[in-house]
Amino acid sequence: MHITPDTLIIFQWGPVSLNATILFTWCVMVLMVVGSWLITRKLSTETHLSRWQNLIEVLVTGMRDEIRDISSQDPGRYLSFVGTLFLFIAVSNLLGIVPGYVPPTSSFSTAAGLALCVFVAVPLYAISQKGLSYLKEYIEPSIFMLPFNIIGEISRTFALAVRLFGNIMSGTIIAAILLGIAPLIFPVLMQVLGLLIGLIQAYIFAILAMVYIAAATHVQRKEGETGRQSEKGDLSDG
Amino acid sequence: MDNISIIGAISIIVAGLTMAIGSIAPALGEGRALAQALSSIAQQPDETNTITRTLFVGMAMVESTAIYCFVVSMILIFANPFWEYVVSKAGG
Numbered sequence: 519m520h521i522t523p524d525t526l527i528i529f530q531w532g533p534v535s536l537n538a539t540i541l542f543t544w545c546v547m548v549l550m551v552v553g554s555w556l557i558t559r560k561l562s563t564e565t566h567l568s569r570w571q572n573l574i575e576v577l578v579t580g581m582r583d584e585i586r587d588i589s590s591q592d593p594g595r596y597l598s599f600v601g602t603l604f605l606f607i608a609v610s611n612l613l614g615i616v617p618g619y620v621p622p623t624s625s626f627s628t629a630a631g632l633a634l635c636v637f638v639a640v641p642l643y644a645i646s647q648k649g650l651s652y653l654k655e656y657i658e659p660s661i662f663m664l665p666f667n668i669i670g671e672i673s674r675t676f677a678l679a680v681r682l683f684g685n686i687m688s689g690t691i692i693a694a695i696l697l698g699i700a701p702l703i704f705p706v707l708m709q710v711l712g713l714l715i716g717l718i719q720a721y722i723f724a725i726l727a728m729v730y731i732a733a734a735t736h737v738q739r740k741e742g743e744t745g746r747q748s749e750k751g752d753l754s755d756g
Numbered sequence: 757m758d759n760i761s762i763i764g765a766i767s768i769i770v771a772g773l774t775m776a777i778g779s780i781a782p783a784l785g786e787g788r789a790l791a792q793a794l795s796s797i798a799q800q801p802d803e804t805n806t807i808t809r810t811l812f813v814g815m816a817m818v819e820s821t822a823i824y825c826f827v828v829s830m831i832l833i834f835a836n837p838f839w840e841y842v843v844s845k846a847g848g
Contacts, residue, residue, distance in 0.1 A: 584809075587805075587806075587809075588809075677820050680820065680823060680824060680827060681816060681819075681820045681823055683827070684820075684823035684824070684826055684827045685823060687827075687830070688823075688826055688830075691830070718812065719816075721812065722812060722813060722816040725809070725812070725813050726813060726816070729813065
């Protein structure tokens with residue numbers, strides 16, 4: 519049994535080997551790029567929409583509303599990053615119903631890569647918004663907290679990666695084990711549950727990335743919103 | 757017992773114990789969070805969206821400890837470094 523698709527070599531070409539993770543990541547990327555290119559090629563502003571344009575509009579407006587709710591800022595700057603994370607993870611998890619497909623998110627490399635993107639994006643967004651004075655937050659409330667703040671950053675990145683990897687990998691492994699025990703109907707139910715878990719994990723990954731970015735970029739607390747803001751600040755400590 | 761049986765037996769037993777003990781606290785915590793969220797929704801149905809979103813994010817946080825245990829037990833069973841070391845010593 520393969521615990522990670524990294525070890526599943528599909529194609530060996532001299533010293534270069536193509537494993538299942540890279541191959542299926544490329545498949546998801548091609549699917550998403552070509553799909554969105556085909557849809558956005560002929561957009562209409564009239565009352566009659568094509569159904570695919572409708573789908574894309576629902577997705578984009580839904581993500582914009584969600585980002586605006588969480589960060590209480592203009593969603594435009596964050597939509598490209600957080601929305602891409604959500605769509606990539608969601609598509610690569612939902613394609614799990616295709617036979618022979620292994621979700622690239624069930625490899626720790628992919629999950630760690632995505633989490634590293636978040637790890638880099640948080641200070642980038644904060645510095646581009648508040649300038650280098652953001653770095654002063656690492657020595658708040660005193661200089662002795664510097665190592666703990668850095669450890670917190672690293673551990674929450676690690677938690678982000680392991681959470682995504684563990685959930686998707688457990689779905690794959692449970693399906694494989696159940697195929698040995700009760701091969702007829704039951705794996706279908708677990709597959710359905712796996713779809714639900716895949717979508718929820720994509721949502722959670724994007725939401726947590728947004729919460730981290732929002733906690734780093736929020737400028738000043740408004741009087742009326744103190745309670746909600748601090749509640750979100752607490753969430754981002756894990 | 758020789759080395760291989762000791763390492764194999766201990767890996768399997770500890771993998772089971774990891775899951776068994778490690779899933780108690782997250783289960784209790786998630787149950788508490790869910791019960792609290794349900795009663796909050798019952799009191800304030802207008803805030804359902806915010807409560808549900810915060811509940812999901814918080815549950816993912818709580819659940820991550822259980823996921824760590826799962827990953828550790830999977831490593832113990834399928835990718836145990838000590839087991840591979842002993843097997844490679846015995847084989848070579």
